[in-house]
Amino acid sequence: MRYRSLQKHYHIMLFPGIILLFIFSIVPMFGTLIAFQDFKIGLGIWRSPWVGLENFSYMFELPDSRRIFTNTIFLATAKIVANLTIPLIFAIMLNELRKQKFKRAVQTIVYLPHFLSWVILSSVISDLLLLNGPVNHLFEAFGFEPVMFLASNKWFPYIVVFSDVWKEFGFNAIIYLAALAGVNPSLFEAAGMDGATRLQQIWHVTLPSLRPTIVLLATLAIGNVLNAGFDQILNMYSPLVYESGDVIDTYVYRAGILDGQYGLATAVGLLKSVIAFVLIMTSYQLANRFANYRIF
C-alpha cells in the first residue's frame, strides 16, 4: 500500500501536540486521584495519605455545597434559556432588515462585546451600576430608590444573566442567521402572494425553517448546565453576594488555590467534570438522534 510509508510522517506531525496534551490534559486527569487523598503539596501525590471518599462526604456536609450547586444550576439554566431565545428573536428581526449596509453595521456593533474579556467588561459594567452611576441616575429619575446592584443578592443573578446575554446575543445569533440565509426565498414570495402579513410570514415560514437549528442548539446546551460562567462571576462577585452568586468553579478556586484544601477542591471539581461529561455525552446522543449531528 502506498499509504504505509506515509504513516510514519503522520505520527511525527502529531507527536508534539500529543506530548503537550499528555502533560497538560491527560496527567491532570490522573491528578484527580488527589480527590481521594488528604493531599499535601509538600508530600506530593505519591506520599499524601489516602482517605477514600472522605472529601466527598465532607463536601456534602458543608453548608456551602447546597448553595453552590443550586446557584450553579440556576444561573446556568437561566443563561441557557436566555441565550437561546433572545438571539433567536434578534436574528429574526435582523433578517427582516432590507438595507444591507444598515444590517451589516448593526451586526458589526453587536458582535463586538463577545471579543472583550470579562475582566474588562465586568469593570465596564460595575462603572454603570455604581450608586452614583448612570443606571441609578435613571432609577432616581423614575422615582425609585438607588440600588447597590453588585452588593445585592436580589439583583446579582439578574445582572449576571443579563450582562451575559448582552455580551453574547449578537454572536449567538450567527448560527440562526446562517440557517436563515439558507431558507429558500421563494417560500417568502409565495407566502407574500398569498397575502401573509410580515408576522404571519415569520410565524409560518421563518420559525419552522429554524426549528432544526433550535432543536440542535437546545440539545447541545444540556452539556452546559453546570457552566455558570467562571470568568464572568469571578470578576463580578464579592463576599456580599456569595449567597446568590457563588458557583462550583469559584468555590473550587477559593477552596483549592486560595485556602490550599487541594483534596476537597479537586473532589468538587471532579464531581463537576464527571456530571458534565455524562451530560455532554447525553446531549450528543440526543443531537445525533434528533438532528443528525456528529462531533466529528
Added chain:
Amino acid sequence: MKLVRSRTIGSSVSTAALYAAMACIALLSLAPIWYTTAISFSDKAAAAAGSVTFWPQDFNLVSYATILGDPTFLGAFWISVKRVLLGGAINFVITVLMAYPLSKENREFRFRSAYMWLLVFTMLFSGGTIPLYIVVKELGLFNSIWSLVLPSAVPVFNIMLLLNFFRSIPKELNEAAEIDGAGPWYMLLKVYLPLSLPALATVTLFSVVNHWNAFFDGMIYMRSVDNYPLQTYIQQLVVQVNMQDISGDPNKLDLIAKMSNKTLNAAKIVISMLPILAIYPFLQKYFIHGIMLGSVKE
C-alpha cells in the same frame, strides 16, 4: 436579490419601528463601553462625583499620561504582547501539524480514529483547575511565560475547524501532487497551507484573542505583579480592588469604588481593549466564515 413583499401603510410603520429598535439595540451594545471611554477622558473629580454621562467632562488626557509613565502597567502590556506572539505561534504550528494527518481518511491513516478520540476526550473531560495547577507547579513553570502558553498549546477546537477545512480541499489535487512525487510535508506546506489562508486566519485570530483575553492562568501561576500579563494586572489591581477587598459592610463597596481612581482605571480598561479593536475588522471578516466551517460536518 430583491424579495417581493406586500407593502401597506401598516407595514411601513412597522418597518420604521423595526429599524429604530435595531438602532437602539446596537446603541445599547456600545453604550457601556463608550461610557467607560468617556470616564477615561474626564476629570477625576467629575468622574468620582458621578456627573459624567455621555460626553467626557472637563476633557483631559491626565489618566493616559499617568499610565504611559507607569512601568508596571507597561510591563504587563509587554508580557501580554509576548504571550500573544509566543502562544499564537505555538498554537499555529500545533494546529497545522495536527489538523493535516487528522484530515485524512481512516484508510489513509490507520490510527486516525484513536488520535481523534483522544483529542475529543480532552475537550469533553478535564481534570479540573487544581490538578493542572499542581502539574504546572511541579514542572517549575510558576512565574514563567511558559505557564501561560504551554497548557493551552493544543487548541482542539481550532484543530477541528482546520481539519474540516482541509477536508473540503479536492482530493484530486492531493492525488495529482502525489503522482508528482510530493511527500506529506511538501503537501502540507506547499499545497494545503496556501489554499487554506481564510481558515488559517480564522484560527490565528481565535488564538490571539484567547491569549490576549486570558487572565486566570496569570492570576494563579504568576507570583509577583511584575510577571502579570495585562488582563491579570487589571483583574488584580482594578477589579479585585473594587469588588473583593470588602467584607460585611455594603457601604464600603461604593466607598472603595469612589476612592479608587476611576478615570485612571477606565483609561487602563480602554488601552487593554485597543488591540482587540485594532484587529476587529479582520476578525469580523473571518470569524463568521470560521464558525460556519466548524459546524460543517462530513
